[in-house]
Amino acid sequence: MEAIVVENFGGPDALIIKDVPTPEPKDGYAVIQVKAFGVNRAEMYMRRGEWAEAMPIIGIECVGLVVACPSGEFAPGTPVAAVMGGLGRTINGSYAQYTRAPVSTVVALGDDAAAALPWTQLAAIPESYCTAWTCLFGNLELKAGQTLLIRGATSALGKAAINLAVQAGAKVSATTRKQERFDSLRKLGVKEVLLEAPELSARLEGRKFDAVLELVGNSTLVDSLKLVHRGGRLCLAGFLGGLAPVPEFNPLLQMASGVHFSFFGSFHFGTPEFPLSDVPLHSIVRMVAEKKFGAEPARVFKFEEIGDAHRAMEASEANGKMVVCVD
Structure with missing residues (x-):
């Protein structure tokens, strides 16, 4: 698969697209085909080496489709969001075509609500x-x-x-x-x-x-x-x-x-004290789908434009949520 990798800490040019192994199924985890992911300031600090923890593949959230979940919590093809739970910090994150997230940090978006919204809008919601x-x-x-x-x-x-x-x-x-x-x-x-x-x-x-x-x-x-x-x-x-x-x-x-x-701090999501099940994410997605309020991304970037997204974030030019379309 292709992934955006931080080989050496530094500026936006430190984000390099490389071919890396696709994550294998593992008990207690869901392998997700990433459709889109949000861009967050925490990832800017990770890329610079200013965060306490960071993996070569950063990215703390994504939306996409479950490919495999050996422990059975999610069926293949289920539209989901993955948020934190070590993503980008202690395990490789969402800046990739596929990621593997702990099931405790994965939430089903609901087929009805997910079908009503494009992936780029869904990606603006989770974190x-x-x-x-x-x-x-x-x-x-x-x-x-x-x-x-x-x-x-x-x-x-x-x-x-x-x-x-x-x-x-x-x-x-x-x-x-x-x-x-x-x-x-x-x-x-x-x-x-x-x-x-x-x-x-x-x-x-x-x-x-x-x-x-x-x-x-x-x-x-x-x-x-x-x-x-x-x-x-x-x-x-x-x-x-x-x-x-x-x-x-x-x-x-x-x-x-x-x-x-x-x-x-959202890095606590997925712990026993802060289970994602406490958050009514499905209901929030439904409210967006029903246009009770807008949650459109401020800017959408292509996968290969990740450096531009980080440059905009550093310059405080986002004025809202920026997302990257993977698919």
Whole structure:
């Protein structure tokens, strides 16, 4: 099979297409013919050698058809999504024509919903929507009528969170660094769009939210803690601002009393604590198929254009989910 391989850590040119052995069936795993896969910032860090773990074939998610599943959880031909579970980190990932994923991280998409959507649109859903759903309804315990602030909202994860939160009846505020993106966020149902800045709490002059989804990351985390009222919740789930640690964080002085702070990383999917079965992915795909909200990819690339996709990601030009069409 053909695969996109990282032979040496570096820039987008480090992604090389090579012929490699097709993965063999193995008990407890599903071999998947990859139809399309999403492109994620975690893979940019893996390609650079800045992630804690990375395999020669990176890629943390995909959609496609089951070729073989010796343990019997999925019949051959079943349309599925595979998300995390070591993909790209401890086992070869989805940047390939075929991948082998643990069955604990594989979810059937449903023949009806999958048939209604092209593979490239299906590929825009798994990692972003599984993560957004877990952050919103797991960590943040979001409910209808509550106020939610999403920092870094024009990212793929941010837009997925907007769609799910609006669908759930929350009142969503969102930030972006570019004023020209305000209208696109309002069209998604955002009630208030704010220009992202390090000292957002000072500009909002004491306003508080029921929940904050922090996707900019460590650089704005301390500021976000000031934006949650007593009993409210903050979830850190993204690092759009880079992987540098939180500068001089002293919880005794900077942690707001009575505020619940948590972190979620999608690399936990497939573990006993975070089974993918908790996420109603089939229902989310059905909602997209029924046009309750849009989940179209921002950009679609061919397999041989993977370097261009990574260059666009590094330049922050995606403005949403980018996907690669394999088939």
